[in-house]
Structure formats: structure tokens, C-alpha cells
Amino acid sequence: MPENTAAADFAALLRELKDRSGLSYGVLAKRLHMSTSTLHRYCNGDAVPADYAPVERLARLCKAHPEELVELHRRWVLADAVRGRKGAAAAETSPEEAGSGTGPGQAASGAAPPAEAASAGAPPAAPADADTGADPAPTRRRTRTAVLAGIAVAAVAVGVALAVGLPGGGSDGDGDGDGGRHRPVGAAGVTAEGTAPASSSPPSSAASPSSPAKDKSPARTPAGSAPAGAPSGEGQKSGVPVTVRAEPYAWESPCSQRYLADKPASEMKPPPLEEGAAAWVAAHGAVSSGQQYLRLTVQGTGPETVVVDGLTVRVAGKRAPLAWNDYAMAYPGVGCGGGVQTRAFAVSLDSARPSLTPEPGNEDFPFKVSESDPEVYYLTASVSAYDVDWYLELKWSSGDRSGTLTVDDEGRPFRTSGNKGRPAYEFPIGGDGWVPEGTTKLE
Known part of the structure; x- marks a missing residue:
């Protein structure tokens, strides 16, 4: 989809919501904690927000209907994807190349400098004093070193090209070096499987009870398919x-989310806005308390239709609920919006076999997606009696192909703990610290 069309469609819906609300740009910008000029640029199509959280807050302030929230997210995904492709294309040409009018790897004079010639596998030109009678030994040594370096670089380049071009680097004959099980294919903690049956084994990296930090090991480096918003060709390399x-760390409403943390109230920072929730959780080693609200954006990597056959909840571990303090993200006295979204599902992690059920009035799987028609699913996972590690398996099919994607928190399971009987705290507006919940006097 052309960039101007995607951005214009997104901006048109933003303007429609803004105009219908009757609120001015200044009032909305103040409530969204952004400048009026930034909001103008979003609504005029001059810029696309890098994060969806402020867009959703704007829509809720304008009292958007659930169907409009889904459509707004879909248009933002498309506009963000086009912007990502534009950025990637611009990165292929360096400023020096753009200014000189030469192609990559060429000097302004049209001849490649010695270092670049070496990287291409060719020896550099002889130095200017080659015929002056000076000792040529240093020159030969430099030339030989450059040639060897060029050969090494060329060999690495060939190896990388072969690794990218082949379906997989394994020797088990299935085109996937790890047997097609839990191979990373997305930056959002998504792994892919081929047509093999679904497995109930947990992701390779399990969260420890005291450390919910993200797994940054090289083994989870994304490869194969790209996350939504990336060029479609990347996703098609793996065949997924x-x-x-x-x-x-999405929030259903400003009042809905709570986190457990193994820290006293005196060491806790004030509640974040939704877009800062992930950083706040990481800084405090916090865990979702009572329930976790999960937003999934599912998008095809090409024009063909893909059927999302279902989502299965897999439990990786259950323990007694955490004996930590419970911190509410809402400020006392602040009104809360919310409401049931389209494509909304619920699951009780207390169940022996947790499974997703559609919220009242919502359809169940299967659904269809493509590159130009993504879907957004909203999952509310509740728990009271356990501390649960869990993840999802998304089953898909397209023509004669099918497979499973494992969806987790960047290589680790999602984690949600019950909070019954835990000390609860809230942060008063204008206050300087957390206080026991229910003790704030509202004026």
C-alpha cells in the first residue's frame, strides 16, 4: 500500500474521532501529554506515531466504539509498516553516496579505494612509488595482507548468502536446523513450526520465580519471518x-492493571503511563498481578489469505502465588474508560486446562488475515491461586501449508500471579509516594 494512502487513511479516522468528540487540539494534547503541533501532524497525516499507545488513548478520550478501535489499530499497523519499508530503503544509501552521485562501493572519481577493492576480493592498485627503486617488500606485505583480508571477507559473505538462501542450516533433512521446533521468527517473541503437530513443551527459556527480565541470549535472535510492520519479503524466507x-504490557483501561513487586513502597517509582509499562516492570522486576491483558496483532506477510485456526494456551509452570506487594497503576479519583473489544477473549489460568473463550458478543476462531488486512486479538488472562508461566500457540493454514507459531514474551513465557491477601498500594495524585490502598481521601 502506498505510504501516502496508508498514512492518509489512518489520519482520516483520527480526524473523524477528534471532530466528533468536540474537543480542541489543545485540550486533547494536554490530556495525552503531548504537544499540540505533534497531535496536528498525526491528524493531518504528516507523521505516524511510532507507538500505538497514545493513539489508543486518543481514541478512548474521543469515546471510540470497539469496532473503531480495531479499525484504527489496523490502519496504524499498515501506516507503520509502510513507514518501516521507507526507512529500510533509505538506509541502503549512505549520505556520502547520496551526495556524490556514485553507487555503493565507489569513490567520487569512479575508482574504488584500496580498502574497498580488497573487500571485493581484488588486490589494491600498486602504490605510486612502485617504480622509484624503493624497497618493495613493505608494499608486497601490505598487498598480500589486503588480498588475504579480501578473501576472508568474500568467504564470510558467501557463507552468509548461503545461510540466508537455504531454508535451514540443519542436517536433519527438514530444512530447519532445530527440527522445526520453536525456531525464532519474530522480534515479539514468536517462534515457528512447520507442519509438525503442536507440542506442549514450554519455550526454551523459562522465567525464574524471582527474575522476570527478558532473555537477551543470542539463541533467541530473530530469524526467518519478520514482525508485523516489516517488509513482507523477510517473512517469506522461512515459508511462514x-x-x-x-x-x-497493554492495559485494558487506565484502572485495570496491577503489578506485584518484591520491593517496599519506599523504593517504588510512581505509576507509569501505558507506553512506559514495560520499562517500569523491568526496572522493578514486577509481575502482572491478578490478570494480564495481552494485545496480539496478526498479519500476513504477503497477498495470500492466511487462516488463523486458533490460539492454544500452554502452561509452562505453576507455583504458589507470589508473596509480594501489589501496586495499582491507577491514580485514585481518576475516571476510567474501557469496554469489551472486538476479537476479545478470556482465559482462567487457575483451570487445570486453561483455554480461551470469546467474550460475550465476540466471534470465535477461525479468522482470516493477509498483509493488507491484519487482525487484532485482545486476551485477558486471570489467576488467583497460582503464579503461572504460560505462552500461546497460534495455528495457521494457507492453501496446502500449515503450522504453529509459539507466542511468548521475547523468549520467555508470559507470567501472571494471583494477589489475594497481598499488601496493596496506590499512588495519590499530587502525592510523593505510595500509600496503602483505600487510605487516600478524595476531595
């Missing part, structure tokens, strides 16, 4: 025609 973007 669908991608998933997981947002495990």
Missing part, C-alpha cells in the same frame, strides 16, 4: 506466511 506482534 504470517507474523504476530505481542504486547504483553
